[in-house]
Amino acid sequence: VTxxxxxxxHDVRFPTAAAGDGSxxxxxxxxxxxxxxxxxxxxxxxxGFTFTNGRGNELTCAAVRALAHHVExxxxxxxxxxxxxxxxxxxxxxxxxxxGPEKGVxxxxxxxxxxxxxxxxxxxxxxxxxRLLAEMPTAELxxxxxxxxxxxxxxxxxxxxxxxxxxxGRDERLAGIARDGFPSYTTSVGWLGxxxxxxxxxxxxxxxxxxxxxKMKVGGDIDxxxxxxxxxxxxxxxxxxLMMDANQVRG
Amino acid sequence: VTxxxxxxxHDVRFPTAAAGDGSxxxxxxxxxxxxxxxxxxxxxxxxGFTFTNGRGNELTCAAVRALAHHVExxxxxxxxxxxxxxxxxxxxxxxxxxxGPEKGVxxxxxxxxxxxxxxxxxxxxxxxxxRLLAEMPTAELxxxxxxxxxxxxxxxxxxxxxxxxxxxGRDERLAGIARDGFPSYTTSVGWLGxxxxxxxxxxxxxxxxxxxxxKMKVGGDIDxxxxxxxxxxxxxxxxxxLMMDANQVRG
Numbered sequence: 218v219t220x221x222x223x224x225x226x227h228d229v230r231f232p233t234a235a236a237g238d239g240s241x242x243x244x245x246x247x248x249x250x251x252x253x254x255x256x257x258x259x260x261x262x263x264x265g266f267t268f269t270n271g272r273g274n275e276l277t278c279a280a281v282r283a284l285a286h287h288v289e290x291x292x293x294x295x296x297x298x299x300x301x302x303x304x305x306x307x308x309x310x311x312x313x314x315x316x317g318p319e320k321g322v323x324x325x326x327x328x329x330x331x332x333x334x335x336x337x338x339x340x341x342x343x344x345x346x347x348r349l350l351a352e353m354p355t356a357e358l359x360x361x362x363x364x365x366x367x368x369x370x371x372x373x374x375x376x377x378x379x380x381x382x383x384x385x386g387r388d389e390r391l392a393g394i395a396r397d398g399f400p401s402y403t404t405s406v407g408w409l410g411x412x413x414x415x416x417x418x419x420x421x422x423x424x425x426x427x428x429x430x431x432k433m434k435v436g437g438d439i440d441x442x443x444x445x446x447x448x449x450x451x452x453x454x455x456x457x458x459l460m461m462d463a464n465q466v467r468g
Numbered sequence: 469v470t471x472x473x474x475x476x477x478h479d480v481r482f483p484t485a486a487a488g489d490g491s492x493x494x495x496x497x498x499x500x501x502x503x504x505x506x507x508x509x510x511x512x513x514x515x516g517f518t519f520t521n522g523r524g525n526e527l528t529c530a531a532v533r534a535l536a537h538h539v540e541x542x543x544x545x546x547x548x549x550x551x552x553x554x555x556x557x558x559x560x561x562x563x564x565x566x567x568g569p570e571k572g573v574x575x576x577x578x579x580x581x582x583x584x585x586x587x588x589x590x591x592x593x594x595x596x597x598x599r600l601l602a603e604m605p606t607a608e609l610x611x612x613x614x615x616x617x618x619x620x621x622x623x624x625x626x627x628x629x630x631x632x633x634x635x636x637g638r639d640e641r642l643a644g645i646a647r648d649g650f651p652s653y654t655t656s657v658g659w660l661g662x663x664x665x666x667x668x669x670x671x672x673x674x675x676x677x678x679x680x681x682x683k684m685k686v687g688g689d690i691d692x693x694x695x696x697x698x699x700x701x702x703x704x705x706x707x708x709x710l711m712m713d714a715n716q717v718r719g
Contacts, residue, residue, distance in 0.1 A: 234563075246562055246563045246566070269566045271561075271563035271564050271565065272563040272564065273534045273567050275534070276530050276531055276534065276574075277567070279526055280524070283524045283526075310522075311495060311496055311522065312498060312523040313522050313523065313524040314494075314495070314522065315495070315497070315521045316524050316573050316576070317572050317573075320572045321567060321568050321571045321572025321574060322527060322531075322568075322572055322573040322574065323524075323527075323572060323573065
């Protein structure tokens, strides 16, 4: 039996704004993370976090502490016996729901706690979380989803049908991921606040490191965007994928 | 010149859950308020607050503190020279906007600060806020509204036309409010967690006190709702207004 004894909250800050790391057309903040550890009486700790692109991380830390009593003292078996009830204990805490519900600071804190519980379960079961979810029986997976706000668009029965359909070829796909990994991209080459030569050096290094998909930020000055895109394309060649993200800025 | 020197934040708590004060079909919390005082170098302080139906008020207090630097050191004239810029400095603080933006804890804190600034202006101008707004020239009023998220439904020009149309009869309406007050209702008679005899006594007292409109909470057990409605109607007679609020609970 894995019982959660305490929730430790770490307020982690990175001074990213100074050099423009993480900057885009809307944001230039000091990255920070509310890092949550579930301490248990067993061999594992559960880890989860929520990320904010800016200061004010003390708010999400305080929100995790305000919600922590919903997991402290509970066992994993209790929480997963009714996963919906567990997640709703966080999203509909009668003393905290006016601070959200299900939005902003309190939503982010809920995510950190829910993810930490899932992380703890995956560790207990001895497999990565992606495999735990991919191998989970359909009925169990559907029982984890709160359909309260979406059942006009998707019912549990429809979700079940979609997931059951996805069972075809699942084993081959799992073997493929285990063998080849999962395709991914890097955003680190093209933050909006980076000077051109930094973009060039980072794109070159990322390509040499094996990356074949890169994302750049756009949405500031159009001529700057074009020039930076040319720099990256020149470094990664015609076949690699170049993606652009304007972060909701209107032209 | 009225300059804001400091923002004082008070964490005010009321143990309302115990007796069911404020309870409805969804909520039974300990009311709390984040009470904000703008201290100035002049004779006035600006007061604003945000209210939460529950514990966790430390989150909105912390959010006000995180935003306070946008008003500290500023003069009222500066803030109202471009009210949209002022409100956006709070809703789009580049270091805090990922905590919202414009929702939940950070939104509530923004409201407390914006309201405190308006309160300070009304005090400086020597009139109640409702009169300040009612007498404000249309262009100035429209300039205070952020149309960013609503201009597909309402443009500044359309808002101007609506407000200008409302100028007809304004002076008579203002005189009427000054003479008769503004019609209002009380919710205090019918919180869902109150026993019948408390509802009866409160309805009777409110009617004797001059109230002619009462709101009760419904949405729990239908027979309870009917019985409680009968009690209130018996006390307030056939002519007073009885309103019902199910607080989003589905039947």
